[in-house]
Amino acid sequence: MVHIASGSSGRRLPGGTFRNPRAKSCQSLQNLSCYSAIIPNLTPENLPPPRQPPEPPRPAPDPIRAMADEAKAKGNAAFSAGKFEQAAGHFTDAIALAPGNHVLYSNRSAALASIHRYSDALADAEKTVELKPDWAKGYSRLGAAHLGLGDAASAVAAYEKGLALDPSNEALKGGLADARKAAAAPPRRAPSGADAIGQMFQGPELWSKIAADPATRAYLDQPDFMQMLREVQRNPSSLNMYLSDPRMMQVLSLMLNIKIQTGPQDSDLPQTSSPPPQQPKQEQPETRAREVEPEPQPEPMEVSDEEKERKERKAAALKAKEAGNASYKKKDFETAIQHYTKALELDDEDISYLTNRAAVYIEMGKYDECIKDCDKAVERGRELRADFKMVARALTRKGTALAKLAKNSKDYDIAIETFQKALTEHRNPDTLKRLNEAEKAKKDLEQQEYYDPKLADEEREKGNEMFKQQKYPEAIKHYNEALRRNPKDVKVYSNRAACYTKLGAMPEGLKDAEKCIELDPTFSKGYTRKGAIQFFMKEHDKAMETYQAGLKHDPNNQELLDGIRRCVEQINKANRGDISQEDLQEKQSKAMQDPEIQGILTDPIMRQVLMDFQENPSAAQHHLKDPGVAQKIQKLISAGIVQTR
16 A cells, blocks of 8 residues: 655655655656656545456347347247247247246247146246245246146146245145145046037147047138137136037037938928927937047047048158158158159148258259249138148248358348248247348458459549648548548558547547558558557557557658657657646546556555665665556556656
8 A cells, every 4th residue: 555654755746746855856767866756646535446357348249148038028929918829839949949938938838828737837836946946936836737737736736835935925825725625526427428528629629639530620611610619628617508500519529520410401300299209318428428538439530531531641741751860861852852852742631751852952053943832822822721830931031042042241131031031931040040140141241242452442532632731521532432442451440540540539430440550560550540540549558559560560660650759759748747636637527437457556565666766866766676567557657657857
């Protein structure tokens, strides 16, 4: 710690500096037997704080995590709006991007439980607890799923585990009360009749079965039918209300795997005054349900020859696809093409055969064939209402082929547009990466296409004329155009740096001067420009270093030598105190903001050296034998922190 003794015989200079009157004047560090350190305001209260270690660089934004957060936000919004199926879909997309995020599984469990898909909700809740066993909310999801499945005992255990982690959680307390109440209640009878049949509409296989059957696929496009299905899912006992609709009977037949006759028309019924004998058959669906619910009907399912043939063709197509995949992995592309083509001939309702063949065409360099297959896949996929991820895959492969075919910057436009369309179908990280690569390639090509050294020289000359006429803004415009035509012309950077200097835009000029040195370290003009700007910014020590670096490449350059002379004059002038109080304070203020200066002043060894210079200058000679210490002292002298007499 440096202390200035209040009883010292020395006198304080302007700016809080301290001079030892016993020291003799000297001209350089080589004669520091007559050296006196003048350290402005160097007291414990105003010493710069110890330099903190630099903050670790912040990680670059993760595009995959950003997409996962976006999908999660959409899921939360859909859940809040009561659109639980849509919310579950968004959470599924987020999980695909961030499979280790326990919150996503928890949210999807809540969404699935809201649509009574308790088995799936239980699986997600168990995954949540597995990923984050100390998170109380996971046990809340687990208890709700168990309770929905009728397992009250397991629900009680789950809620109790959650309360052990968070005893004040109101949601867990309420869930535990409900679970205990359900456990104490007498067991309910299994659903029967229409309720039992209605339970079949709760499973996730409902939609896939309807979409796969040609006879029921069109129903998914009918809003009134979709409304009926959702009502039955919410309230299974409401099935009786819709059994008169032949579409509902058709779906019921599909779910039961039996062929239900809808019965003759009213005109076929015999007219009689007595009650119809079929009246007891009104309970037939309930009786049938009791028989069907435990086990399927023993009667063989009626399958038409056409349906049997269709299934056989699909099975054969899948085998051909698997053979194609095996050939693709072996890089036997011709054989893979043959297998995928055979699969397409057997089954044209699966667009994965087209997208797989398109991938092979990319590997073979047959980009036009790839584009044709991708266009067919998109068109056919929309006809079949295929999974949007499959459509996105087709568009991504088309964009890849278009990027491969691009020969100029404009050719990339259609590839970029195709990638963007793919992202609207499904936001896939691979597609996003390919889009970024295409945009970068387009930009690079645009720069290459615009490159013209001859036109760049013409623009530079126009800028020089404007500079001579002192029209600096106009000169900068011409220099800008010259750099667009030739971004590696060091002369243009040097000339533009001179313009910025004239306009007082020192940071911009310094940046251009540094660019000169970066492009051509032997270009002397870059050093003179940079040194001049640093000199005008009163950073004389830095300007000195810049001029000295330039002299290593051009030892006889007069501008560099003159620059060093001016810097030495200013540094010596400051050391002698021949500058105004305002200039001294400004110089010292800038120096104290320099991390290197702060590091020197907070270094315990250097602080002891500075104390020796103040209290015993003759003993300071020993410290100067260390080249590192001498260099740091010179740095302080150049910055105006230490002055010599």
